[in-house]
Amino acid sequence: MSDSHRLELETAPGDEHAEAEDLGEGITGYVVGLGLAVLLTVVAFALPSLDLVWAPSIPVALGVLAIAQMGVHLVFFLHVTTGPDNTNNVLALAFGLIIVFLVIGGSLWIMHAMNANMTGHGGMGM
Amino acid sequence: MSAVAHASAYGAPGMASHLGPPPKRIVTGYGFWIFLLSDFVMFSAFFAAYAVLAKATDGGPGGRELFDLRSVAAETAALLASSFTCGLGSIAASRKQAMAFYIAMLVTGALGAIFLGLEIKEFVGLVAQGAGPTRSAFLSGFFTLVGCHGLHVSLGLLWLLTMIAQVMAKGFRADILRRILCFSLFWHALDIIWVGIFTVVYLYGVYL
Numbered sequence: 653m654s655d656s657h658r659l660e661l662e663t664a665p666g667d668e669h670a671e672a673e674d675l676g677e678g679i680t681g682y683v684v685g686l687g688l689a690v691l692l693t694v695v696a697f698a699l700p701s702l703d704l705v706w707a708p709s710i711p712v713a714l715g716v717l718a719i720a721q722m723g724v725h726l727v728f729f730l731h732v733t734t735g736p737d738n739t740n741n742v743l744a745l746a747f748g749l750i751i752v753f754l755v756i757g758g759s760l761w762i763m764h765a766m767n768a769n770m771t772g773h774g775g776m777g778m
Numbered sequence: 779m780s781a782v783a784h785a786s787a788y789g790a791p792g793m794a795s796h797l798g799p800p801p802k803r804i805v806t807g808y809g810f811w812i813f814l815l816s817d818f819v820m821f822s823a824f825f826a827a828y829a830v831l832a833k834a835t836d837g838g839p840g841g842r843e844l845f846d847l848r849s850v851a852a853e854t855a856a857l858l859a860s861s862f863t864c865g866l867g868s869i870a871a872s873r874k875q876a877m878a879f880y881i882a883m884l885v886t887g888a889l890g891a892i893f894l895g896l897e898i899k900e901f902v903g904l905v906a907q908g909a910g911p912t913r914s915a916f917l918s919g920f921f922t923l924v925g926c927h928g929l930h931v932s933l934g935l936l937w938l939l940t941m942i943a944q945v946m947a948k949g950f951r952a953d954i955l956r957r958i959l960c961f962s963l964f965w966h967a968l969d970i971i972w973v974g975i976f977t978v979v980y981l982y983g984v985y986l
Binding site: 662663664665666667675678679681682683685686689690693696697700710711714715717718721722725726729730740741744745747748751752755756758759760763 | 800803804806807808810811812815816818819822823825826827829830847851854855858859861862865866868869873959962963966967969970973974976977978981982984985986
């Protein structure tokens with residue numbers, strides 16, 4: 653098995669593969685990522701002050717924009733993709749995301765339930 | 779030299795599978811990726827603490843009164859641009875173009891310093907108006923979360939200067955290139971955390 657074949661099987665996150673590609677291809681990936689990230693950031697900052705969307709949906713919209721931008725950063729800047737050479741990186745990421753959602757979602761859920769069940773004063777008076 | 783580098787990059791043949799162990803660059807990058815994910819898990823605990831305490835202002839000022847979104851937008855722009863120039867720097871490193879690498883990394887460092895300066899200015903201003911970390915649980919959570927990210931950026935700046943010095947002293951050796959790969963992963967990961975911070979802390983704080 654040749655080295656080049658070996659390299660196709662696995663990729664480190666953030667790997668450049670500059671030997672295989674020409675310069676323009678590598679830069680194009682970062683330019684596309686930057687363009688998408690700027691677009692998502694500008695929309696996130698502008699959305700609440702414009703009257704474009706139904707006001708109660710703005711928190712959800714901001715959350716979706718943030719998650720989309722994190723995805724853009726992962727794919728275009730950290731080069732974590734769904735390709736077969738990235739299986740290990742994606743599996744590790746998936747495990748990390750499970751923990752992150754358990755910690756954040758679990759904390760919010762349990763504290764909200766606790767506040768809702770505290771009678772008398774409105775939640776924590778810290 | 780090249781024979782030694784080749785041997786250390788690919789390890790002894792036939793150790794892991796019929797293909798041999800993966801190249802050291804992949805093992806190192808993967809290990810650092812695991813570290814970054816554990817960093818994300820740590821930040822998720824700070825995010826959870828902040829989100830739970832965001833309304834616990836103890837009658838003191840909240841995000842709407844305290845946060846200046848223009849400053850936050852400038853910080854966001856600086857960090858995003860630095861992520862981009864860091865990417866250009868890692869392309870230059872993989873092509874062994876020293877001058878392009880130095881320029882890209884110095885711009886990255888300058889943008890990171892602008893980000894840190896704006897953040898320190900914000901923190902000093904908050905403490906000066908009596909909204910320091912001891913004022914309320916909300917502000918404790920805020921300073922812990924955002925300060926921890928700022929600490930990561932500070933360490934990243936030190937690492938960046940170290941990498942410039944190492945390339946100057948040792949050139950684009952295989953081990954130096956692996957460190958540059960890890961550094962660029964670290965720097966891009968900080969920008970991902972910042973996306974969560976400017977959304978959850980600043981935008982939610984001002985508009986909710």
